[in-house]
Amino acid sequence: MQKYINAHCHLQNFNNVAQVLQNAEFVGISGFISDAASVNDWEKLLELKKKYENVHVGIGIHPWYINEYSESVLEYMRNILKNNPDIMVGEIGLDKYKADIKKQESIFETQLGLACEFNRSVHIHCVGAWDRILRILKSRKLNGLPIMLMHSFSGSKEILTRLIKDYDAFFSFSATVVNAPGKRLIDCVKEVPLDKILIESDEESPLIILDVIKKIAEIKSVPIKKITEIIYENSKRVLKNGQIT
Numbered sequence: 001m002q003k004y005i006n007a008h009c010h011l012q013n014f015n016n017v018a019q020v021l022q023n024a025e026f027v028g029i030s031g032f033i034s035d036a037a038s039v040n041d042w043e044k045l046l047e048l049k050k051k052y053e054n055v056h057v058g059i060g061i062h063p064w065y066i067n068e069y070s071e072s073v074l075e076y077m078r079n080i081l082k083n084n085p086d087i088m089v090g091e092i093g094l095d096k097y098k099a100d101i102k103k104q105e106s107i108f109e110t111q112l113g114l115a116c117e118f119n120r121s122v123h124i125h126c127v128g129a130w131d132r133i134l135r136i137l138k139s140r141k142l143n144g145l146p147i148m149l150m151h152s153f154s155g156s157k158e159i160l161t162r163l164i165k166d167y168d169a170f171f172s173f174s175a176t177v178v179n180a181p182g183k184r185l186i187d188c189v190k191e192v193p194l195d196k197i198l199i200e201s202d203e204e205s206p207l208i209i210l211d212v213i214k215k216i217a218e219i220k221s222v223p224i225k226k227i228t229e230i231i232y233e234n235s236k237r238v239l240k241n242g243q244i245t
């Protein structure tokens with residue numbers, strides 16, 4: 001059976017995680033990256049990670065939850081990362097349509113700093129603020145940046161090209177590719193090199209990634225078996241920077 005890794009989801013939001021994992025395993029989804037949004041997710045994720053060895057986790061504060069940020073929360077995050085070499089940073093980022101973009105920027109920068117310091121892959125959420133993300137990335141030393149995963153990418157082809165060229169970034173595609181892909185998204189899927197693609201379910205059932213991979217194979221005219229193998233290897237590269245072997 002072919003194997004899949006779900007590169008971005010929020011398992012902590014499901015009531016019956018054991019059942020969700022069992023259903024996923026049945027179709028070959030053998031690994032998960034479950035990311036935090038709120039600080040309240042962190043403990044739940046640590047528990048899940050302890051309980052299931054195929055659940056890998058990222059902690060961080062999503063731009064919608066920046067009000068939870070404080071110096072002590074930052075210390076807490078630093079301690080978790082320090083004590084758990086396999087924990088990644090995510091999801092963090094910017095959302096132009098949410099309040100206080102300046103504060104979002106500074107909290108994103110701080111969390112990105114932790115990812116650099118501990119060399120953990122970082123999972124980035126960005127809506128309508130790529131110019132700001134690019135400016136922040138540029139301000140950091142290139143060799144200090146860890147592996148970056150742009151989750152449910154919604155930028156332009158030009159931004160995608162730049163993120164690959166300058167930062168060797170990865171991109172995970174979600175159900176948006178299946179449900180309502182605009183021309184811009186389809187162009188991005190066409191453009192992105194095979195060794196940079198991952199797949200994710202985000203808020204939906206993990207099983208959706210089978211449809212996502214089918215659609216990507218179709219857009220890129222690559223046999224589904226081949227693309228599945230490549231994406232699996234790409235996912236392992238992202239996990240490795242979370243020090244997972």
Ligand SMILES: [Zn+2]
Nearest residue numbers: 009091202203
């Ligand atoms: Zn998410």
